[in-house]
Amino acid sequence: METTRTATQVIPILGDPVAQVATPALWNEVFRARGQDAICVPLDLPAAGLAPFLECVRQARNVPGFLSTVPHKASLASACDALSDTARLLGVVNTVRLTEGGRMVGDMFDGQGMLDAIEMTGVALAGARLAICGAGAAGGAIAIEAAKRGAREIALIDTDAARTAALAEKLAAVAALQIRTDLPGSADILVNASPAGSPGAAPPPFGAALIAGARCVAEALTDPEETELLKTARRAGIATVPGREMARCQALRMRAFLGLETTG
Amino acid sequence: METTRTATQVIPILGDPVAQVATPALWNEVFRARGQDAICVPLDLPAAGLAPFLECVRQARNVPGFLSTVPHKASLASACDALSDTARLLGVVNTVRLTEGGRMVGDMFDGQGMLDAIEMTGVALAGARLAICGAGAAGGAIAIEAAKRGAREIALIDTDAARTAALAEKLAAVAALQIRTDLPGSADILVNASPAGSPGAAPPPFGAALIAGARCVAEALTDPEETELLKTARRAGIATVPGREMARCQALRMRAFLGLETTG
Structure with missing residues (x-):
């Protein structure tokens, strides 16, 4: 059955470790206050999990993109199909957008x-x-x-x-x-x-x-x-x-x- | 770095579609009321995403297991390393536990x-x-x-x-x-x-x-x-x-x- 992002928008944040990251709590507070059907979810993922993660979120229909922290920022930049100027120059991304066609576009917003x-x-x-x-x-x-x-x-x-x-x-x-x-x-x-x-x-x-x-x-x-x-x-x-x-x-x-x- | 489930426990629920599923809202209400650091997350995933999903959650350290609804219950039963009697007899699972060793144990709790x-x-x-x-x-x-x-x-x-x-x-x-x-x-x-x-x-x-x-x-x-x-x-x-x-x-x-x- 074809559905297009009818469910809650899920935004994973990848880290190893990830428990220290404040982003899920901060973002979910914003989503809750707005009544926005979206959720930021921490994923404690070692490097070996990156490839299957990427393949999975490309297939999923309710993941608009994901965030990344140490130590995955450089590996993910390499995995992206397109990068912003800054991300390309530095070789790192902290945010990746998944396009409708399954392409990954990375940027670095610091x-x-x-x-x-x-x-x-x-x-x-x-x-x-x-x-x-x-x-x-x-x-x-x-x-x-x-x-x-x-x-x-x-x-x-x-x-x-x-x-x-x-x-x-x-x-x-x-x-x-x-x-x-x-x-x-x-x-x-x-x-x-x-x-x-x-x-x-x-x-x-x-x-x-x-x-x-x-x-x-x-x-x-x-x-x-x-x-x-x-x-x-x-x-x-x-x-x-x-x-x-x-x-x-x-x-x-x-x-x-x-x-x-x-x-x- | 080795960490063991220090982050929020994430419990995905897989469906295609998944927007109709009430489980995330119901479970998250329970977790919130208890102050339990866990979250149930819907994933709108076509069959092609199952294999990478399984490989990803086996690698992740903060996913104790996941739930499943139509149409994945039978495919996931086949993918499990061990099944309860009921799940084996019926050939379906609606809950899969990931063990420390990365094994998948499936059950059907209806x-x-x-x-x-x-x-x-x-x-x-x-x-x-x-x-x-x-x-x-x-x-x-x-x-x-x-x-x-x-x-x-x-x-x-x-x-x-x-x-x-x-x-x-x-x-x-x-x-x-x-x-x-x-x-x-x-x-x-x-x-x-x-x-x-x-x-x-x-x-x-x-x-x-x-x-x-x-x-x-x-x-x-x-x-x-x-x-x-x-x-x-x-x-x-x-x-x-x-x-x-x-x-x-x-x-x-x-x-x-x-x-x-x-x-x-």
Whole structure:
């Protein structure tokens, strides 16, 4: 019998492990509040389960797409039939849409989520100078999106010189802008996209003068909710973006990509 | 990384279609009321998706098992590594448990659910005479379970003579009891396990005298909630089992089988 997504829309989130992921609780709260017949479901799946998972969700009629967290972001990018520019440049996806024809389209929304949140503080990206701590997937996505939105200078700060250089090279291909891999003397926007400042780890190496001279300080960490970086910025009267605000903006982008925001 | 079911327990229910299935809403209400970290998720899956689905859930660490409805009950019985007596005799399963080693154990709980509900009205099965309308999977499971619980006589009523005879043969192998395939003059327990009485269909062929002489009248249909059969029995002062009560009892058996009633 042919039916087309008549049932509850199911959005799996894949991880190994997955118990730490807050997305199902947050998304299901939104769906419940809206009366939307959709559900986000965590799947604790080792790498060996990816291929059958993909084959299964391609066949299922009520799975518009799925989300992914560690360690599957790169494998899933390889498995996609099409990728956004950012996902292709970084080689990772955190959201995959399944098209009617069974194709998989992957994207990576950390950058859009963070920059949407920054712009909501009233700080424009066009012509801005950013310093981003962390040259991993999240930092990379943020840097690429900042370049697309007209940033004038981006400083990439990471203890891993090789991956910093690799990201700088990718970034140079996106737009014409100043790219540096050392701490600048001043910047308009400071972003932490690294584990620095998480429990047991020192905060990112943004000094007091750098913070005091910024217009916006943004944090990707959600644990703790209030990092030292955010506290310092707030004491200095600087606009801040906490990790949960980036996550909220990113979730909106992800759900729109999966066709789950059409009911407004 | 090795984790063992640290995440939400996910129980898929497979169907094609699946939008009509009430199980996810009913189960999730129970889980929510208990504060149990488990979720039942409908999956609208054509037959081509069964093999990858099975491989995926064998790999996943937070799927204790799954449920199945039309048209997958027979295919899944074939795919199981072990079956209950009832599931093996009937060749169908509606619940599959995944063991730690990745084995699939299938069972069919319509019979236990219905007979649990009948016994809760105070009517004993030992020595009872039953008339069951419907010799399909549900009727078969109910007949087999009644035989196991000591029924003395079972009359199987179905318009399909061949499948009625086939079920009578299977039933004879379960226990020594009287089996007939015509309407008896009297019976202790009347069961409708057929579509008779659903919207647009005539009620089962249980006459007024048969109903008035019974001690319990049970209905498997849940739509409508109040069938003509139930109304007639209630007017005659006979104990009744509505379809939703059978469904409730069956759900308890299914969840226990999947290890979800241990926190009870």
